[in-house]
Amino acid sequence: MANTVSAKKMTRKIAKRTAINRTRRSRMRTFIRSVEEAIASGNKDTAISALRAAEPEIMRAAQKGILPKNTASRKVSRLTHRIKALA
Known part of the structure; x- marks a missing residue:
C-alpha cells in the first residue's frame, strides 16, 4: 500500500491511465471483430468498409502505445489479405 x-x-494516475487504455484496447478489438465477422459472412463490400473503419x-x-506499431501494421496487413482472398 502506498504511504507517501x-x-x-501515482496509484491514482496509474488507475486513470489503465482505465483509458482498457477502453482504447476494447474499442480497437470491437472494430477488428466487425471486420472478422464480415469476412466470415463472405460479404466483401461489408468487409472492406469495416476495414476502412x-x-x-x-x-x-499503436500511436497511443496500446500495442506496438509493427503489430498494428501486421494486423491491418493480415486483415487486408484475408479480404482479398474472398474474391
Missing part, C-alpha cells in the same frame, strides 16, 4: 503522498498520487482505430491504438 507522491506514491498515492478499423484501420485508423488500430493505428491510433
